Amino acid sequence: MSFFCNSYPVIEKKALAEDIYSYTILCPEVANNASIGQFVQIKAEGYMLRRPISICSVDKEKGTLRLVFEVRGKGTDKITELNKGDLMDVIAPLGKGFTTPAKKEGRVIVVGGGIGTPPMLDIAKQYGENCTAILGFRSFDRVILDKDYASTGAKTIVCTDDGSVGVKGMVTGPLTEELAKGDVACVYACGPTPMLKAVVEAAKAAGVDSEVSLEQRMGCGVGACVVCACTVVRGGKEYVLRVCKDGPVFKGEEVVL
Amino acid sequence: MSVKPDISVNVCGQNFKNPIIAASGAYGFGEDYTDLYPLSALGGISCKGTTLNPKDGNIPPRIAETPSGILNSVGLQNPGIDRFINYYLPRLKTQDTVVIANIAGASIDDYREVAEKLDSTDVDMIELNISCPNVKKGGATWGVTCEGAASVTKAVRNATKKPVIVKLTPNVTDITEIARAVEAEGADSVSVINTLLGMRIDIRTRRPILHNNVGGLSGPAIFPVAVRMVWQVSNAVKIPVIGMGGIATAEDAIEMMMAGASALQMGTAIFNDPYAPIKVCEGIEKFLIENKIEKLSDIVGTVKPW
Numbered sequence: 001m002s003f004f005c006n007s008y009p010v011i012e013k014k015a016l017a018e019d020i021y022s023y024t025i026l027c028p029e030v031a032n033n034a035s036i037g038q039f040v041q042i043k044a045e046g047y048m049l050r051r052p053i054s055i056c057s058v059d060k061e062k063g064t065l066r067l068v069f070e071v072r073g074k075g076t077d078k079i080t081e082l083n084k085g086d087l088m089d090v091i092a093p094l095g096k097g098f099t100t101p102a103k104k105e106g107r108v109i110v111v112g113g114g115i116g117t118p119p120m121l122d123i124a125k126q127y128g129e130n131c132t133a134i135l136g137f138r139s140f141d142r143v144i145l146d147k148d149y150a151s152t153g154a155k156t157i158v159c160t161d162d163g164s165v166g167v168k169g170m171v172t173g174p175l176t177e178e179l180a181k182g183d184v185a186c187v188y189a190c191g192p193t194p195m196l197k198a199v200v201e202a203a204k205a206a207g208v209d210s211e212v213s214l215e216q217r218m219g220c221g222v223g224a225c226v227v228c229a230c231t232v233v234r235g236g237k238e239y240v241l242r243v244c245k246d247g248p249v250f251k252g253e254e255v256v257l
Numbered sequence: 258m259s260v261k262p263d264i265s266v267n268v269c270g271q272n273f274k275n276p277i278i279a280a281s282g283a284y285g286f287g288e289d290y291t292d293l294y295p296l297s298a299l300g301g302i303s304c305k306g307t308t309l310n311p312k313d314g315n316i317p318p319r320i321a322e323t324p325s326g327i328l329n330s331v332g333l334q335n336p337g338i339d340r341f342i343n344y345y346l347p348r349l350k351t352q353d354t355v356v357i358a359n360i361a362g363a364s365i366d367d368y369r370e371v372a373e374k375l376d377s378t379d380v381d382m383i384e385l386n387i388s389c390p391n392v393k394k395g396g397a398t399w400g401v402t403c404e405g406a407a408s409v410t411k412a413v414r415n416a417t418k419k420p421v422i423v424k425l426t427p428n429v430t431d432i433t434e435i436a437r438a439v440e441a442e443g444a445d446s447v448s449v450i451n452t453l454l455g456m457r458i459d460i461r462t463r464r465p466i467l468h469n470n471v472g473g474l475s476g477p478a479i480f481p482v483a484v485r486m487v488w489q490v491s492n493a494v495k496i497p498v499i500g501m502g503g504i505a506t507a508e509d510a511i512e513m514m515m516a517g518a519s520a521l522q523m524g525t526a527i528f529n530d531p532y533a534p535i536k537v538c539e540g541i542e543k544f545l546i547e548n549k550i551e552k553l554s555d556i557v558g559t560v561k562p563w
Binding site for chain 2: 002003219221222240
């Protein structure tokens with residue numbers, strides 16, 4: 001559970017869609033300690049705050065981390081000036097990730113919305129054909145990682161708001177159908193808050209556990225500054241927790257969205 | 258010079274192995290960075306502002322980036338003084354660094370009660386937060402008038418024998434008046450400065466980025482303001498001044514000490530580079546060696562004004 005603060009070489013940079021980039025960095029010490037759903041704090045040269053970016057995939061053998069993120073503002077834009085061979089300054093791995101059942105009993109469903117798609121790719125890798133990945137995007141030109149998910153063996157369903165590719169409409173349609181088939185052990189989700197709400201409700205209705213990865217503006221990223229608050233309810237009592245250290249992944253039935 | 262320079266400092270009789278204290282709010286209760294280096298690397302830690310009862314803080318977003326700085330409005334989220342005393346303090350006291358409790362309250366009685374509770378602990382010093390800009394009561398409301406600042410200081414002074422540091426807000430007409438007022442009521446030291454009140458607006462939504470609308474500005478953006486106020490205050494009072502506000506480099510640290518600071522606090526810079534306090538100490542040593550200065554405290558207040 002320990003983290004590092006260091007500069008690591010970029011060994012691959014790819015543009016996945018307009019303003020969406022995939023970086024792979026060589027960082028054996030981080031990769032060795034990282035688990036699914038954790039994140040990194042990337043330094044954007046010239047900016048005070050680091051940018052929290054979820055880990056898309058970890059390759060412990062190669063010692064690499066894959067990071068996929070969208071340019072949201074000047075800070076993330078600055079980070080994309082890094083090219084292959086450059087050093088990326090990160091604090092990583094951070095936070096509590098997804099809890100994946102050790103035994104592959106039943107299926108799992110992952111639901112990703114837009115730039116919320118990346119952090120669950122390794123869940124699909126772990127479960128292969130026992131995973132159904134439901135990925136939602138605005139339109140065909142915003143679709144990312146669908147082939148990566150499909151190549152894990154996961155049943156991959158792409159949805160678009162405008163129907164320009166895949167199923168037209170929200171992820172909740174296919175999700176409800178998949179849940180209705182039974183034998184689902186857990187639903188994992190990351191994406192816009194309204195989508196997370198809908199996913200948690202659908203899972204609850206089906207009596208299935210869910211875990212969601214949250215996004216919040218962060219300060220330190222390690223739990224010290226208590227800037228990235230979120231509320232969870234446990235045993236009827238409300239607690240204000242830190243997205244960075246107590247999360248970013250929370251139980252769907254506990255978190256107030 | 259072959260001898261390693263002495264970078265220890267002394268404030269109100271309390272020795273610090275180096276001048277860098279983690280600023281309240283930036284370093285929690287000292288648990289969060291120990292993966293990178295031990296707490297003993299710091300001269301001291303001023304813990305997260307703690308109140309009598311636990312507080313949940315403000316609704317997020319609580320932070321925004323600004324040019325060379327950040328704006329925050331956490332709103333004093335903390336586990337309460339009992340949890341601090343029973344859980345965090347014993348852990349902190351084993352880590353070979355000076356432990357400063359930072360306390361805040363909504364009433365004079367709150368401050369008094371918290372100070373009384375701390376008086377019987379082994380906490381090293383108490384810093385009074387009378388300048389938090391992010392809560393409606395118990396923050397800057399005390400710190401913006403001489404009467405308010407004096408009354409809180411007096412109540413705490415009467416409640417504890419611990420060294421009392423009063424953290425001053427820059428959001429006042431004349432910070433030296435407030436400094437004199439708390440000195441007169443028995444403050445052992447003042448820390449200068451807390452954050453400057455600021456605001457950012459998202460021009461697409463026309464909403465302030467902070468849910469609290471306004472928040473405290475920190476980071477290098479406020480450094481020149483902090484240097485000026487440290488200089489003014491150190492000339493106005495006899496008690497030692499702890500300087501803070503935007504320190505990010507060894508040069509900043511030296512500048513702040515020349516302005517009159519006996520010790521320093523760092524906060525925002527740590528978010529950007531967790532190793533910043535260590536790098537600052539190394540840089541200070543280098544400066545002292547290069548300038549043939551044996552003791553860091555010899556530079557305090559040595560600015561030569563025109």
